[in-house]
Amino acid sequence: MSGSSAFQDDSGTSGGSDELAERLRALRSLTPKSLKELERVTLVSDSSWSRYLAGRGLPPWAAIEALCREAGEDPAELRPLWEAARDRSNRATGEAAAVPDVPDPADAAAPSGRPRRRRLALALASVGVLATAAAGIAAAVHGDERPAAGRVPPAASTPAGAPPAAVTAAPTPPSVPGALRAEAAVPETYRGVIELAARRCTEAEVTPSLLAAMLKAESDFHADLRDPKADEYGIARWTPSVFNAWAVDGDGDGLKDYMDPADAIATMGLFTCWLDQRIKQSGLHSNLPGLIAAAYRTSDKAVIQAGGPPSGTEEHVTAVLRYQKEFAAG
Incomplete structure (x- = not known):
């Protein structure tokens, strides 16, 4: 695919x-x-x-x-x-959900000796390969949102201090598993794009409450987060070169910017959908939300090889699952 x-x-x-x-x-x-x-x-x-x-x-x-x-x-x-x-x-x-057969970059050790984070490792791969992967998963989740060449702007395209564009969406009914509680501590500004990002994926595990929990654990919903040492930025902690390969225009303004919360969250939804499918394709089906969170922090290959959350991700996974439980209705 x-x-x-x-x-x-x-x-x-x-x-x-x-x-x-x-x-x-x-x-x-x-x-x-x-x-x-x-x-x-x-x-x-x-x-x-x-x-x-x-x-x-x-x-x-x-x-x-x-x-x-x-x-x-x-x-x-x-x-x-x-x-x-x-x-x-x-x-x-011939599958319940088509999964693109995309080679994952090797989980080589970073110079510091710690495992490379998922975004840094993927940044070393060919952008062309990742663009193909993004195209394949977009088709697999029935929403072909491939970035047009040259349209992804640098972070400077978001003026300093500018309020994020609000994306509206009808809330997922509380009866639907994974829906956000009305009183959940998720900023109202981001609820609409979280809802839409989750709905785009046909995998049951990718829910509004899971995406919100991951954002909480990654950045505490801080849209202006900048971590130059890790080369990670914005509310979803994207590495720019990797974001560019998967980028989704989350607010329909014609731009795809990792510092724009709408774009960052929509792209996170696309990527987590792919991670979910890759993990299930490997035969892992237990604690999928936790495995998705771990794969987002490291890589799908690291999770598959470990048969669960890789060493060093346990605390992060525990936090994501705790937030998910707090945010979910019912």
């Missing part, structure tokens, strides 16, 4: 998407928005919408919900059709 949807390849082979695409085109005709305007409200690129409307690829469900809201229609009518298309896609790939 590299650059094309698991649902239908670029040769035009149908994966059963014609009926869904026809319904999506009808919905789009009910809205006054251009594809570029739809990109801003659905957080799916205009080029991805062009493919989805042509029947090439399966949109994320959250994007269909957003399109239905713009058209004033009930998305519930499309859910069975979307699920059937997703199931056909999964059968076509």
Whole structure:
């Protein structure tokens, strides 16, 4: 899987998407928005919408919900059709969720003697390989959000002291596992993008409460965090070169900036979805939230080789799981 949807390849082979695409085109005709305007409200690129409307690829469900809201229609009518298309896609790939077979950089020791952190290790890999990985996971989670070449700005694109752009999303119902409690100590400014980032992933473990817990443990929600020694920045502690390979425009402003909380969180959601799939593909299925948190701090390879959280990550994993329990509804 590299650059094309698991649902239908670029040769035009149908994966059963014609009926869904026809319904999506009808919905789009009910809205006054251009594809570029739809990109801003659905957080799916205009080029991805062009493919989805042509029947090439399966949109994320959250994007269909957003399109239905713009058209004033009930998305519930499309859910069975979307699920059937997703199931056909999964059968076509022979897996419950398509996972890109991307080689992971070696977990070499850093000069200090400590294991390389996941972002630093990946930064040493070819950006082209990582861009392909990002394309593959975007298709696997049914939301092809690949960064366009040259569009990722430096951190300086976020003016000092500027307030982060708010991204709004309907809260996940409390009855859904992993939803955020209304009174959870998660800044309101970030709740919308956390909700959307979690919904983009079809893996059950990637929930709003898990992403919020990871952000709490990584940065305590400090959007202006800068750690030059580790080369990690922003609310999700991204290494710039790695962020650039996976970057998602989380607030629809046309920029992808690791110091912008919306972009950093949306990209974290994409990456954690890939980590979840890689870990499960290896045969590990116990304590997946903890394994995802450990892999985010180190690498998927380190977790798989250790058969659990690698040495040195236990305290971090414990903190993430504690925060997740505090933040989750029910």
